[in-house]
Amino acid sequence: MGNLSKYRILKLVGxxxxxxxxxxxxxQTGQLVALKELTHRRLSTSKFLRELGTLLTxxxxxxxxxxxxxxxxxARYLVMDYCAGGTLRDLLEQKNALNLGEALLLMRLVLAGLDTAHRQGIIHCDIKPENILLTLRNGSWWPELSDFGIARRLSELQQDQKVQGSGQGSIEAVGAPAYTPPEGFYGIYSQAADIYAMGIVMFEMLLGHRPFSGVPQHLMWAHLNQRIEWPAHLPPQLQEILQKALAKLPGRRYSKAAQMAAAIAQVEQDPQVRELMGTLLPLPSSGSYWAAGVKIKPLLISPPVQLQFFVARNSWQQNGCLYGxxxxxxxxxxxxxxxxxxGSNPxxxxxPAPVIGLCAAHTGVLVQLQSGLGNSSPSLCWLQPKDGGSGVDYIPFQFPARNLWGIQPPSNVPRQSYTQAAVDADGRWLAVLIAAPGQNLEARSDSYILELYALNNSLLPPERSSFGNLEAPKRQQQLQLATTSPPQLLFLDDRHLAIVHQTASTQSISTKISVWTRRLTLVGSVELPLELSGLQPLPQPPGSSAQKSQTPVVLVGVTKKPTPALWRIQLLPLQLRRYPLPVQPNCGTPGMNGEQEGYILAAADGQMWWLDVGSGSAD
Structure with a gap:
């Protein structure tokens, strides 16, 4: 690649x-963007200028x-929106990653964008799931139509078709054969061609496959001659829309993209369709239960227990311990x-105090306890199984006594407390966030100090020490967090940690993830329009820092609304994957089952579930 002074390349994504x-x-701004490389060898100057002009128009x-x-x-590069959700194709390959209501909304939104293009005389000519990008808005997928590289103006197409009709020229079919309308194989394109392609996309979303398949020659014959076989479990109201969009003759299709969108909006109000809006796609022909490409299995625990925090020790191994x-x-x-x-007997x-946080390492778990006025108990302690497996060792931490803020809070205000804490997987580093005393002191309401402690000699066996005595912190950093709820602190690996906090606007709540080095230097941050909770990094087995640096950092967490879901968030570059859940989640923790990546979900009703998510790679 040539020198791009304004941008730093993070990764090839497509x-x-x-x-x-x-x-x-x-x-300069830290904004994520997509750079679409358009080489002179693979794209002519005229096509390059056409796409640039189309997108600017x-x-x-x-x-x-x-x-x-x-x-x-x-090369030349178009600087474009970066869509962290990937493409609609990525979503369809997950299976069961969309419900019917979400799919119909995506169709209407893409049709709205397409209608704008049509009203300006532009025919896309290459609509397919790969060219529908996804980002997030208010916790839901939001589509953006892309790749106008072979889009044509209607006036140009009409002129080309006149030349073709006079026998003085020819037009080749463009776009993917699986989404090409019958007339497209003869080089005839109009708004109806894009409507046909949208019909194929909708068919594929609803049923999990396209109406026709095969090599290009077979696809051409099928689009021209073969009748579509309509499955019995497809609601007739949706079949009617597809039949009109996929009519062999252009004149029998919807005349405008807005007309097709209006038909979908009308069907959404049908009582029979409304009952199916939460059904995961593809529409099931039987009562099998899958969630987002993963098998979900109930874990039998008795009695059921409602957990607020849930972590796994040795989560990269097949066997280990769970703490709730x-x-x-x-x-x-x-x-x-x-x-x-x-196991059935926990x-x-x-x-000595209510638990307000858990953080697991390879050898044990860090427990954060509630502390306040008149409470002399330590705010952090360490739990680890006793040698031989009978019982648990309990090691309280003792922090150096000092007044970090240089002010004396009123007697009725809790003193400074270690509001959030995290330990790295190897148990060598402890990070804490210390809140300003008295959240009702407005000048200090968003003030925190981030501290880093070395634990090399702190986690001593009980026979050698009754406390985890901490020396002075290795590093400190004061920061401001405008947050609507207590922030979360976690280690991403042995060299990086993250502060997670939620911010609110008039319309929604977002989750901001700020990444820091172990030297407490800010690397960068990303804000997601999701109300995420219980974020934890995917497990990494013990190994050298060099080995771990080659592994992408991935976080997993849950949302309760608008749709209960497990989210897989890869950082740098940002890539998102969603797994809809059949139950309302409270919390959960990642784990491994052999080579299989999994997630243990603690539901709001007290039950537990195991989800096999495979490699789950967002690459």
Whole structure:
């Protein structure tokens, strides 16, 4: 690649018809962007200028935006919106990643963008799931139509078709054969061609496959001659829309994209369809239960228990321990785990104060306790199984006494407390966030100090020390967090940690993730329009820092609304994957079952579930 002084390339994220697509960050603002490489060899200057002109002309919230043009001696780059959700194709390959209501909304939004293009005389000519990008808005997928590289103006197409009709020229079929209308194989394109392609996309979303398949020659014959076989479990109201969009003759299709969108909106109000809006796609022909491409299995625990926090020790191994904190209580439950099975008799550990946080390491678990006025108990302690497996060692931490803020809070205000804490997986570093005393002191309401402690000699066996005595912190950093709820602190690996907090606007709540080095230097941050809770990093086995640095950092967490879901969030570059859940989640923790990546979900009704999510790679 040539020199791109304004942007820093993070990673290759896609391969388009005419070049590669990179995720990059603008050096001056830190904004994530997509750089679409358009090489001279693979894309002519006329086609390049056509796509650039089209994107600059079309201004719609469901059409990808182009911000700038960058050139190097070897290539040209369109600077465009970065869509962290990938493409609609990625979503369809997950299976069961969308419900019917979400799919119909996506169709209407894409049709709204397409209608804008049509009203300006532009025919896309290459609509397919790969060219529908996804981002997030208010916790839901938001589509943006992209790749206008072979889009044509209607006036140009009509002129070309006149030349073709006179026998003086010819037009080749463009776009993917699986989404090409019958007339497209003869080089005839109009708004109806895009409507037909949208019909194929809708068919594929609803039923999990396209109406026709095979090699290009067979596809051409099928689009021209073969009748579509309609499955019995497809609601007739939706079949009627598809039949009109997929009519062989252009004149029998919807005349406008807005007309098809209006038909979908009308069907959404039908009582029979409304009952199916929460059904995961593809529409099931039987009563099998899957969630987002993963098998979900109930874990039998008795009696059911409502957990507020849930972590796994040795989560990268098939066997290990699970620690759960009962909602609003001061007890920890510890289960043995073997693969996707949990022992039936948990060990109960009663603690001197309510539990407000858990963080697991390879050898034990860090427990955060509520502390306040008149409470002399330590705010942090360490739990680890006793040698031989009978019982649990309990080690309280003792912090150096000092007044960090240089002010004396009123007698009725709690003193400074270690509001959030995290330990790295190897148990060598402890990070804490210290809140300003008295959240009702407005000048200090968003003030925190981030501290880092070395634990090399702190976690001593009970026979050698009754406390985890901490020396002075290695590093400190004061920071401001405008947050609507207590922030969360976690280690991403042995060199990086993250602060997670929620911010509110008039319309929604977002989750901001700030990444820091172990030197407490800010690396960067990302804000997601999701109300995420219980974020934890995916497990990494013990190994060298060099080995771990090659592994992408991935976080998993849950949302309760608008749709209960498990989210897989890869950082740098940002890539998102959602797994809809059949139950309302309280919390959960990642774990491994052999080579299989999994997630143990603690539901609001007190039950537990195991989800096999495979490699789950967002690459």
């Amino acid at each position: 391969q388009g018809q005419f070049g590669r697509v990179f995720c990059a960050v603008e050096r 079309l201004q719609h919230q469901n059409i990808v935006k182009a911000f700038a043009l960058e050139q190097t001696p070897n 904190a009962i909602s609003g209580g001061s007890s920890i439950l510890m289960w043995e785990r073997r693969g996707d099975n949990i 060990v109960v550990v009663n603690l």
